[in-house]
Each structure stands twice: as C-alpha cells, then as structure tokens.
Amino acid sequence: MSYLTLFLGLIGILSAFLFFYLLKFKASSKQTNRGNRIRWNSYIPYKEKKPNKVKNKESEDTSFKDN
Amino acid sequence: MSQHQALNKFGRSGNPIIRSAAFQNKVSSSEEKMSLEGAVNKTSFMLFLTVMTATISWNFQGPLMSIISAIGALAGFISGIMTFGFYFFFVGWIVKPRPHNAPRTAPIYAIGMGFIIGLISQQAESFYPGIVIQAVSLTFFVATSLLLAYKTGIIKPTQNFMLMIFAATMGIFLTYIASLIYSLFTGSHFLIITGNGNISILFSVVVVCIAALNLVLDFDIIEQSAEQGAPKYMEWFGAMALMATLIWLYIEILRLLMKLRSR
Numbered sequence: 001m002s003y004l005t006l007f008l009g010l011i012g013i014l015s016a017f018l019f020f021y022l023l024k025f026k027a028s029s030k031q032t033n034r035g036n037r038i039r040w041n042s043y044i045p046y047k048e049k050k051p052n053k054v055k056n057k058e059s060e061d062t063s064f065k066d067n
Numbered sequence: 068m069s070q071h072q073a074l075n076k077f078g079r080s081g082n083p084i085i086r087s088a089a090f091q092n093k094v095s096s097s098e099e100k101m102s103l104e105g106a107v108n109k110t111s112f113m114l115f116l117t118v119m120t121a122t123i124s125w126n127f128q129g130p131l132m133s134i135i136s137a138i139g140a141l142a143g144f145i146s147g148i149m150t151f152g153f154y155f156f157f158v159g160w161i162v163k164p165r166p167h168n169a170p171r172t173a174p175i176y177a178i179g180m181g182f183i184i185g186l187i188s189q190q191a192e193s194f195y196p197g198i199v200i201q202a203v204s205l206t207f208f209v210a211t212s213l214l215l216a217y218k219t220g221i222i223k224p225t226q227n228f229m230l231m232i233f234a235a236t237m238g239i240f241l242t243y244i245a246s247l248i249y250s251l252f253t254g255s256h257f258l259i260i261t262g263n264g265n266i267s268i269l270f271s272v273v274v275v276c277i278a279a280l281n282l283v284l285d286f287d288i289i290e291q292s293a294e295q296g297a298p299k300y301m302e303w304f305g306a307m308a309l310m311a312t313l314i315w316l317y318i319e320i321l322r323l324l325m326k327l328r329s330r
Contacts, residue, residue: 005197012204015211022214023107027290030220038229038284040291044166046298 100296101305106289109306113177117310120181125189136182143179146172150307156237169303176307180314191321195328202321209279209320210313217286224287232284235277263326271323278316285309 026032120139124132150172152164188199216222246257259270289305 002197005200008204009200010204012200012207015204015207019207019211019214020107020111022211022218023110023289024103025218026103026294027218027286028220031217031223032290032294034223036223036225037291038224038226038287040288041295041297044164044288044304046166046301 099299101293101299101301103289103293105299105302106293106305109173109302110309113173113306113310114313116174116177117181117184117314120178121185121188124182124185128186128189132182133186136186139179139182141179143176143183146176146179147307147311150176150304151311166304167298167300169307170300173303173307173310177310180310184314184317187318188321191325195325198321198324198328202317202324205320205324206313206317209275209316210282213279213282214286217283217290222283224283229284232277232280236281239274239277263329268323268326271319271326275316275319275323278312278319281312282309282316285312 124136124139148162150165150169152160153162154160188202191202192199213222217224242257242260246260250256258264259267261267285305285308288308292301292305
C-alpha cells in the first residue's frame, strides 16, 4: 500500500467521523435566517398523517356508556 | 358514582404518566416530527447496509453475484423512482415524488446499490490497486468540506442555485443515456465519457463538481424539513437523498481516478 493511499485513507476515516458529527448540528443563523431560501415543501409534498388514532382514542374515553 | 363520572373525574388511570391523553400528547409531539438526529441515524444505518452488501459482492464474485447485483441495481432504481419520482423535460412529472414511501424504499435502495457498488469497486481495484480507498476517502472529504461550507453559511442554496444544479444534473443524465444508446447501436463509446484524454478528464471533474453541489441541496432538504417539523418519514427521505448523492459522487470520483491512473 502506497503512502498516498495510507494518507488518503486516514483523511477518509477522519472525514467520515466529522461528516456524521457535523450533520447533527443545526446550520448557522446566516444560513437559516434569509429570505431567499428554497421552499422545499412546495416541491416535495409532505403527506401529513391524519390524527385519527388519537381522536378515536379520545372518543373511546368520552363515549363510555353508563350501565 | 357511575363509571362515566368516575372516568371523567380521575381519568382511565390515576397515574398521570400513563393517563391516555397525556401519554398520547407526548408521543405525538416527540415521535411524529422529524429531527436532525433521526436523519443522521438513518443515514448511518443506510451507509451500514450499503457497506455490508458491497462487502458481500466484493468477496463473492461470480455469475450468481453478477445477477444479484443486476437485480440489486434494478431494485435500487425502482425504489428511487418510487420515492423521488421521475421528471422529464416538456412532459413534467411522470411519477410524482412520494416521500412517504421512503421508510420502505430506503433500506431496499441501500442494499441494492451496495451490491452494484461492491462489484464496480472490486473490478476497479483489480486494475488499479488502492483506488477504492482513495475514492472513498475523497468522497467523504468532499462531502465533509461541503457540509462545513453549508452549515457555516458559506454556500447558500437559493432558487437559482437549485435550478442550475438541476439543469446540469439532467444534462449529465441525458449525456449518459445518449452514450448508452450510442454504444448499444455502434458497439463503441463516447470518448468524452470513457476516454482518458484531457477533455474526458475535464468532463469527469465537472460531473464530480455537480454531484458534490447536489449534496448542498440534500443538506438543505434535511435542515429545512427538521426546522419545519416535517413528518417522521422525511428522515428516511433525507437520508435516502443524501445516500443517493454520496453513491453517485463516489462512482464519479472512482471513474475520475481510473482515468487519471490509466494515463
């Protein structure tokens, strides 16, 4: 294995750890607080989950009938 | 006191932690929304799956593995279309993006692409020893540099930036399709793509740059979706988008290094 491969391998391992570490942090306000951001939700349609299950559970509680 | 009145007064359980309403509110507020941490975990999981299957196809070469890799590539392609959709010029969306499919399609994509990457990498390594380590390292180095530039606000993705990258990506895609059709009919390849001349290397450098800039858009999708409290499945969508670009970037860097080594 050449020194170049060894050196690049080391850089690669460090980069991979740094990549996953940095990914967890929020971007700076310089990035997030600007008016010309791409509005991704107009391109990628989020299918909102209907809160049916929660409502059903609540209605179960309230529709308990007296014997 | 009737049962109804008793339930109204005390709830189903006296313990406030397991009382249904309190429990459900907690679940809906913490589990339904996307988080950066979740997207990172899903990306790590997908990378793990890709590396695992790539290792299998690297170590067990043969006609059976070639068939499995071809099936894997096809499964990955179909998963990609089912999630990201398919857009064509002048026609519009032929298949619309369906991000809610991502929790099911993302692992299939990672596994399928792992098989084909293992096969490609093994063949590249047999011609040019050490090239795979170099390509993987450069991929992560480029991705980390761009992530740093994005997080600090040095690169700011705007509408024009997105259109430019999208047009360039489509251009590359169409060039590859044209090259494929040309090679099917004539038996030869476009030298601009497969050769090792200066123009071919310049073309590869441009493709690597476009693939790398696509990462910025992926980072922005993940960041913005988490910020806006998108549904949980968007974690899978973001992870899948990121993985798709990382895989593309890796293949292009590998191709560039092969061209440089073959000179």
